[in-house]
Amino acid sequence: MAFFGFKDIDKLSEVDMAVYRFIVDHDEQVPYMRVRDLAKGAHVSNSSVMRFIHKIGYSSFPEFKVSFKTENQDLMKSNDDILNIITRDVFPNDIEKTIKLVAHIMLDADNVIFFGMGASGAIAKYAARQAASLGFNSLAVEDPYYPLIQQLSNASNNVLITLSVSGKTTELVETLNDFVNSADTVLVSITGNIESPIARIGRYALTYKVKETRIHKYYDLTSQVPCVYLVDGLLKELRNQDNARRLN
Template sequence: MAFFGYKDIDKLSGVDLAIYRFIVEHDEQIPYMRVRELARGAHVSNSSVMRFIRKIGYDSFPEFKVSLRSETPIQKPDDPGIQFVQPSAFPADITKIIRLAAQLMVNADNIVFVGIGASAALGEYASRQTSSLGFNSYVVKDPFYPLLPQLRNTSNNVLVAVSVSGQTTELVEMLNDFVNNPEVNIISITSNLESTIARMSRYALTYRATEERIHQYYDLTSQVPCLYIIEALLRELRHQEVVQHRFE
């Protein structure tokens, strides 16, 4: 039984939810608490805590604490200093790949950024900036959005997939509809060159970043290297657009 993987949250009562939220917010302290301390913090009774513990599959509070401790990673002290991105965070040929990716984009009829979660937020920023440069660009943040029907009668499209892991199942399934489509080119921005999404792409813009998660499911991996690539891509896109117009 895994506490953070508990799937029946919708079946919990209001009291149970109060206990659940308190545990999630104080997961590092819970293994050192007593039942009454947890109950006081969640503003419930001791018996409510014990009913909750049994409801989620544990025979006793000590058993629950041992299980929770095994699920909670050891946290390193936060470094208050600014985390600068070094050139070593990018492959040696990143500038060349950015230039090639921009060539695809500058001639595209549609530029669609796709991503989920924090990556979607970066895709939204990139799309807005791309639109400001005069390109037809938008972002898709919902992996179940009917993008295939929307692009069915269009040509010369570029999909820019933003994904830290490059393995997001829903994003892979969306891109799979376009891998063999001659009217769609896929560009990816990811920290994993060997990932599924990178291998599906014509050009993979990659960077190195240490994955960091809390509560196992919340991704706090730095998106700064990704933003560096997006900014470089926008500058190159602007440069190629100016050069192209100069010779028209």
């Protein structure tokens, strides 16, 4: 039996759910409550509490309390602060200045392209959508073999922002090499590796420090939170500069 692992939630009645939610919301107090205390807190009857206890597999209320207390303690044993994902020291000291410079270039661009693969590609789609919402001509490219050079061959004043945690992805580097000598496209990167080819190949690099995490050799579980943080910061600054320009 496991309260938090109870799988048949769909079989619980509305009254049962009231008891269930109260227990979840008062997990530290429940092991010290009596049946009538729990019933009063959940605004149900004593018999409703006991029907719920039996329904989830316990023969008595004391048995439930002992099991629940142990289960709850095991659940909270981790000492990791799971929300302490990002701090200011993840970014370079001059990151705000770089963000302002990139936003200024984007402000006058005819086309803003966000380029990435995998999880970075998903963030590229998010960034492009947000930029479009701000009124900028933006698109996301997730396919490294997309004919981007051909599409932009007759376009000028482009900003190509590449997202890559490692900054070493071969397919991305090969695509960016086509734009190295382009006078019409400014290359920008958002990457976790300031020494990487992708960071070095462009005019500006928005960088951060993150520990790369992989499982089963191929599956990348590296946090993308710093990247999203930079994307949101960039879009916020873009909006601020756009609003300031409209007021002048």
